[in-house]
Amino acid sequence: MNRSTFLKTTAAATAAAVTAPLDQLFASGTAAPHQLPALPYAFGALEPWIDARTMEIHHGRHHQAYVNNLNVALATAPEHLKALPIDDLMRRIGEVPADIRTAVINNGGGHANHTLFWTVMRPAREGNAPVGRLADALTRDFGSADTFFSAFDRAALTMFGSGWAWLASDAQGRLLVLSTPNQESPLMQGLTPLLGLDVWEHAYYLHYQNRRAEYVTAFRRIIDWDAVERRYAAI
Ligand SMILES: [Fe+2]
Numbered sequence: 001m002n003r004s005t006f007l008k009t010t011a012a013a014t015a016a017a018v019t020a021p022l023d024q025l026f027a028s029g030t031a032a033p034h035q036l037p038a039l040p041y042a043f044g045a046l047e048p049w050i051d052a053r054t055m056e057i058h059h060g061r062h063h064q065a066y067v068n069n070l071n072v073a074l075a076t077a078p079e080h081l082k083a084l085p086i087d088d089l090m091r092r093i094g095e096v097p098a099d100i101r102t103a104v105i106n107n108g109g110g111h112a113n114h115t116l117f118w119t120v121m122r123p124a125r126e127g128n129a130p131v132g133r134l135a136d137a138l139t140r141d142f143g144s145a146d147t148f149f150s151a152f153d154r155a156a157l158t159m160f161g162s163g164w165a166w167l168a169s170d171a172q173g174r175l176l177v178l179s180t181p182n183q184e185s186p187l188m189q190g191l192t193p194l195l196g197l198d199v200w201e202h203a204y205y206l207h208y209q210n211r212r213a214e215y216v217t218a219f220r221r222i223i224d225w226d227a228v229e230r231r232y233a234a235i
Helices: 003-025 052-074 086-091 098-119 132-142 145-158 212-222 225-233
Strands: 163-169 175-181 192-198
Touching: 052 098, 086 098, 098 192, 132 145, 132 175, 132 225, 145 163, 145 175, 145 192, 145 212, 192 225
Parallel strands: none
Antiparallel strands: 163 175, 163 192
8 A cells, every 4th residue: 555545545534433423413414513624725735845745634634633523522512603603613612611612622723723724825935925904014013024023933933832823913903923822712812813823743743853943934935925914804
């Protein structure tokens, strides 16, 4: 069995193992509340900065597992919570019953964070830089784009263990950099995440091993600033 066949076989086995109980949990003809979104580009589109195999495993196994486990956790949740889009569910985490709240934070956060992550990256380009009203706001709130990048990189590099670095906005459009541990989302703090960098080892270890700083630096080349700007404009 070659590597490609192995990946497909193990992924199919994993999906089958999880699908059976999900079908039973939502057997009334209702689809599971959350689904894995398709990647908006090919697995290899971000090479050489993020390799295709990392993307394939990260999206197809890690993100899929968050979605599956979230659906399992929500099986006993009130119907109005099952019907919420994932970002709204994370904003309203305080309404989630205590017995499933940790599972929803871990797996709902994982689903929300990765869904954003895929959409704020694109193939590398020269001179990649913030654009539009967001670029103006970065200068207003950080002093310069370089100062923003310093703060963002520091957030990514000083996160001990697994977590995320974020550029986020408050309700008034003020920008801030923060980090969150594990799969916690800025949405849980009433903030709107605009740009997120996954610094779990599963996001970079195959290519960079323990060299997180190289991965953080490489990320600048593949940020889709047009997508980040659109997120900011929607606030
Ligand atoms: Fe991840």
